[in-house]
Amino acid sequence: MTLHILGALLIAGASLTTGLSYVAGEYKKLNNLSSLLQMLREMRGELESRASPLPQLMERLSRSSGGAAGDFARELCSRIGELGEKEFSRIWSESLSAAIPALDRADAELLHALGRSLGRYELLRQLAELDSCICTLESRVSACSAGLPEKRRMGLGLACSLGALLLIVLI
C-alpha cells in the first residue's frame, strides 16, 4: 500500500512538473521576444538619431539590455573582432544561435534576415527593415501574451489529467 501511495505521489509530482515546465517555457519565450523587441526599438532609435556604428551600438546595448537581448548583444560584442574574416550577418546569426538557442524557428529566421540588412545598406533601408521586424515581433509578442493564460490552463490541465489517468490505471 505504501508503495502504491509513493508511486501515486511520484506520478502526480511528475505530471505537475511537466505542466509547470511547459508553462515556464512559454513564459521564457515571451520574455525572450519582449526583450529582443525592446532591443530592436533601442537600435532603431539610435540608428535614426545618431547613425551610430553597429559595434558601438551593440556595446551600449550589451550594457543596457537585460535578459536574452543582453546575452545576445554580449555574445555579438565578443565576436565582433571576427569582422573582416566573416560577414557581419554571419556573426549576427552565430551570436543569435549561441545566445538564444531556444528561439522559435520563425522568430530566429526573422532576426537572421534582419542581420543580413544591418550595417550594409543606406540608413533608410535599414530603418525600414527594422520597422518591419519590430512590427512582426510586436504581433508575435501580443499573440504570445494573449494566448499565455489559455496555454497555462491547457498545459497544467493536460499534465494533471494525464497524471490522474495514469494513477487510476496503475492503482
Add this chain to the structure above:
Amino acid sequence: MDSFKTACELLPARLRELLYSSGRTQAEEIRLRTGRQLSLVLNGRELEAGGDKLRREELMQVLEKATGASLHSAAPAMVNGYISYKGLRIGLCGEAAMSGGQLLGFREYSSLAIRLPRECRGICSGFIDRLTDGGVDNTLIISPPGVGKTTLLRELIRVISQRGIRVSVLDERCELSASGSFDLGRCSDVLSGVPKELGTSMLLRGMNPQVIAMDEISREEDRKVIDQILGCGVSILASAHGRDRQDMLKRPMYRSFFDMGVFKNILTIYRDGDKRRYLLEKL
C-alpha cells in the same frame, strides 16, 4: 606608416595571403573587383595577383572591416565616392541608391580601389629652394590621378613646416596626415575630415596660418575656398588633377585662376618609366 600592412589587415585571410605572397609592398593601389582576380597597381600598371576570383562576400568583408559593419556611418564620405580607413582611401563602385538626386549609398558593390599612401622623403629636394625663394608663393601641384600629387604635397608640407613656416593642413579626406600616421613637420596644424569651405574659415580665424595646404581642388565650390584665402596674406599650397598646365586651361575654373594669376608656382609631375619627374614653372 606602413600602408601595405594596413591594407593587408583590411583584407580577408585568403586575399591577405595573396597580397603577401605577391611581395609587391611598393604597390600604389590594390584593386578588388567581384568576379576578377585581386590586382595591384605598380608604377601605373595593373598586375593580377593570381588566385581565385573575388567573391561578392569578400568584397563585403573588406567594406565591413573598413566601416565597422556600419556603412551608414560612412555615408557622408561615400557621397564623394570613397571611405577612409586608417589613412587609406577606398574608392567605391557599384549600384548606387539615389533619392531626390542625392546619393544615399550603394545597393550593391562591384569594385573597390584601395589607395596606399606613401611617405617619400627628399622628393622635393631638387626644387624646394627655387620654390621657396623669397617666401612660399601660391603653388599648384598638377598630375593625373595616381601619379603622386598627395605624396608630393605631403612632403612639401613637411619640408616647409620644418623650416619654421606655419602650415595649416586642410585634410578633408584624412589622407595627408592619415590620422597622424605621417609626420607633417614641426609647424603644421592638421584639420581633418572637414569640408574645405568650412575648414578654411576655421583655420583663418583660429590658427593664424602662413600657408594653407589642401589636396585636390576640383569642384566649383573650391573656387570660393581659394577666393576666401586670397587677399588674407596667406599662401595656398594645393593640388589638382590634370596632365599639365595646358590641359588645365580647358577647364573654366582653372583658366580663371591662371588668368587672375592666383598661382605663382606650377609643379607638374610626370611619369618617366618607373620614375617620377617634377617640373617647376614660375609664373
